[in-house]
Amino acid sequence: MNEVLQVKSLTKRVKQKVILQDVNLSVSEGEILGLIGPNGAGKTTLLKIVSGVVRASSGSVWFDKSAGIGIVPEQAALLGDMDALQNLRMLSSIRGKIGTSEIKQTLKRVGLDPDNKKAVRNYSLGMKQRLMLAQAIMEHPKLLLLDEPTNALDPLGIIDLRMLLSELAQAGTGIIIASHLLNEIERMCDRVAIISGGKILRQVNLRSTEQTPIEVTVSTAYDWDILKRWAESVHVELQKLTPNKGLPRGILKTKMAVSQVISELQSAGIAIESISHVGPNLEAVFLEYAQLEGGVYR
Template sequence: MTQPVLEISHLVKQIGAKTIINDISFSVEPGEIFGLLGPNGAGKTTIIRSIVKLINKTSGDIKILGQDIDTNHIEAIKNVGAIVENPEFYPYMTGLQNLKTFASMSRKKITDERIKEIVQLVHLEKAINNKVKTYSLGMRQRLGVAQALIHDPKLLIFDEPTNGLDPEGMKEFRLQMKDLAKQGVSVLVSSHLLNEMELLCDRFAIIEQGKLTHIADMKQEVVANEPQLKTFHMHLEPLDTAKQLLSSWNIDYILAEDGTAHFFIESVPSDIPQLVKNLALADISIFTVEPQTKSLEERFLEITKHNGGSMQ
């Protein structure tokens, strides 16, 4: 089996009598984008801070490529690039000067060619010689990604990376992370933005009140826990004739609230081809047939409601 890039086992963080993180375990595989999902204050940032040793955990084990962060910290952390809060730079220096300053502090020798390669990867070629004070928030985020990548890490860690970004900036970040994952880089990202996590992640874990309450594969999650019956959206014309036929066939449906000819029909998927054939034979025009799958937001609300929590 392939060695996980990140392994967290029974992580606990206590402050006084209060337990902030309660027995959390998960792993991140090579080339995987793994999301920590949960409301603000759930403990996501504490997990990330524990991984990079900005805070000391109370108990549990954290390994990066098999290296324990406590007993072999230097070897473990050299494989990590992270932005735990908003990336900070020297505003009166150019982007390139900032990257070179950061490179000079690395234990690993960073060549000018490597810096140039990273600048191209994050699409900052046109702005890299401008002062950072002139950068937009999205450009600063790209420079932050460049900084995190400069020493060629195997694991990238981001805490709420799209906060404050506009939709274009979010999309750009998402595409960058997917490109890096294709190159074998693993990404651990925390967020409370469900839609973004659904578009970005391969797997996700839900963190509530310091506990890991759910972990799932994103591709499987949209079909997991679904009953045999599924809801199908069908646009059928003419409206009145379609209504009469469906009723005569004892097929339950719900019409779109705006009164248009959009039907939502609950059916076993294997019955849909015959229904389409029957509608066509009855001279019904069929413009749309599509299954309605549950979004991550709907699944999140189901899970957290079941567990007595909610997204704030």
């Protein structure tokens, strides 16, 4: 598949501080790439360099400039005195690629009324975010950059966003999403880059077809202790996850079938709440790197 973005050996220094260090990244047509990392990891700076508002100290960024890029910045950037349609008309006048009818269609697509004459400054945060999405996609860019796109969106808005991004990806748009919300990233993205301290620590393919690990939730801390001992005894790696509704939870990295694991755990007297194959677990991967990087989770 053709790449719509190539980032090579990108480094950004501000005075002596290294913000990004030797970042290499690419996004293909129709691919959704998630950028996750702690605050100050360099996610937003990376998006700003790609969008051109921050210059890299070294390295290169390539994308098809004629196709343009769509951006949803972390903060809604709008002309507050104007209504939604006027805002988009103004912005679209720069490239002159689309007309009013296409703008109205885009507004409808993101769930906004094109005939609403209310000034944008009176919009709710969620409506502003939808409008930002509309301005980003209205000219059908090949590359879309979204910085915390679920900010201020209500649950319905998040579902709409997920569906919209999926449609755009199917139409060939390459998308980068920077977010703190692991669940959302996991649901929306095909691939995830974990970024910390300005470095890409690891890229995880969330749509991998390889055999997947097993997530198991047990009833009590006592069951968890037995599970740990069992895992050690059969030389299976067990990675602890954050508890689910207070129930201990973890990932077993094994090629055993789920039925076999259930049978063995039951034999060991462990009370299982739930067990299933999972894809590459983003939380597990993230926590693994968070620990390596001195994160708060221990």
